[in-house]
Amino acid sequence: MTDPSSTLLRARYGVGDAPKAGWPATLDPLIASLLSHRSVRSYLPDPLPEWTLPTMMAAAQSAATSSNLQSWSVVAVEDAGRRQRLSVLAGDQAHVRTAPLFLAWIADLARVSAIGAELDQPTTATAYLEATLLGVIDVALAAQNAVVTLEAMGLGTVYIGGIRNHPEEVAAELGLPPHSFAVFGLCVGWPDPAQPAAVKPRLPQTAVLHRERYSAAGQAEALDRFDAVSMAFQRSQGMRQVPWTRQTAARLKGPEAMSGRDRLRAALEALGLPTT
Numbered sequence: 001m002t003d004p005s006s007t008l009l010r011a012r013y014g015v016g017d018a019p020k021a022g023w024p025a026t027l028d029p030l031i032a033s034l035l036s037h038r039s040v041r042s043y044l045p046d047p048l049p050e051w052t053l054p055t056m057m058a059a060a061q062s063a064a065t066s067s068n069l070q071s072w073s074v075v076a077v078e079d080a081g082r083r084q085r086l087s088v089l090a091g092d093q094a095h096v097r098t099a100p101l102f103l104a105w106i107a108d109l110a111r112v113s114a115i116g117a118e119l120d121q122p123t124t125a126t127a128y129l130e131a132t133l134l135g136v137i138d139v140a141l142a143a144q145n146a147v148v149t150l151e152a153m154g155l156g157t158v159y160i161g162g163i164r165n166h167p168e169e170v171a172a173e174l175g176l177p178p179h180s181f182a183v184f185g186l187c188v189g190w191p192d193p194a195q196p197a198a199v200k201p202r203l204p205q206t207a208v209l210h211r212e213r214y215s216a217a218g219q220a221e222a223l224d225r226f227d228a229v230s231m232a233f234q235r236s237q238g239m240r241q242v243p244w245t246r247q248t249a250a251r252l253k254g255p256e257a258m259s260g261r262d263r264l265r266a267a268l269e270a271l272g273l274p275t276t
């Protein structure tokens with residue numbers, strides 16, 4: 001059990017910004033582990049235990065799944081050459097090369113389409129945007145269960161949205177069938193203790209939690225506070241200090257800031273995933 005009033009909440013919200021009221025005296029270890037999450041981008045070359053994949057998969061498959069359709073798959077990539085090619089496709093991200101395991105999380109409508117064909121049963125509902133959303137939601141829930149489990153094992157992870165920069169090339173590299181799409185990747189490895197990752201602060205709960213009805217009252221003040229908290233974090237990490245609001249606006253500036261993902265609709269259509 002961990003004292004919730006101290007380190008974990010302060011790290012998550014920044015010094016002085018941790019919500020003070022309404023916390024239990026002690027925190028369940030699972031919740032403490034969730035609050036300790038940080039993305040890890042530096043790994044030791046050491047191999048992973050054999051039970052990593054089966055344990056992680058059991059946790060991932062234990063996530064809730066829309067209508068029990070289980071419309072997702074994962075491709076586990078260990079081959080160094082394939083990780084190298086995927087790292088280039090993902091915007092030349094070095095951690096895709098250096099992590100011993102790369103997982104590609106797939107929204108998989110191929111399986112249900114094949115079932116329909118086998119049973120000679122039309123599955124035209126798979127031609128609607130709802131089906132794409134369903135696969136994307138299910139795979140995200142499964143992947144997060146996997147992340148929680150891998151972190152509980154002491155492993156480090158980082159999601160890789162960069163594989164959506166070139167969806168068709170990633171699909172070809174992974175041999176994906178039509179009606180499937182790699183939504184994001186996940187690097188997995190032992191964190192390099194020489195390059196420790198820090199817990200990154202999040203917005204104050206007042207900005208994110210609405211009671212009964214959505215309210216933007218207090219948003220501006222919360223964002224001001226968070227800009228200060230995130231710049232203090234950047235300072236502590238020796239990073240360039242940029243207010244979070246500016247970073248966020250710049251990331252969403254326009255198609256030029258999207259690393260090719262502005263053509264995602266066309267890519268999804270090409271891969272047989274409905275967008276309408």
Ligand SMILES: Cc1cc2nc3c(=O)[nH]c(=O)nc-3n(C[C@H](O)[C@H](O)[C@H](O)COP(=O)(O)O)c2cc1C
Pocket residue numbers: 037038039040041093158159160161162163184198199200
């Ligand atoms: C769907 C998704 C895609 C992401 N893609 C990348 C990526 O391509 N490269 C990367 O280094 N980090 C990526 N991240 C990690 C985020 O940058 C990170 O979660 C965020 O900055 C918060 O930091 P934290 O995870 O350490 O708390 C991604 C995270 C998510 C959820």
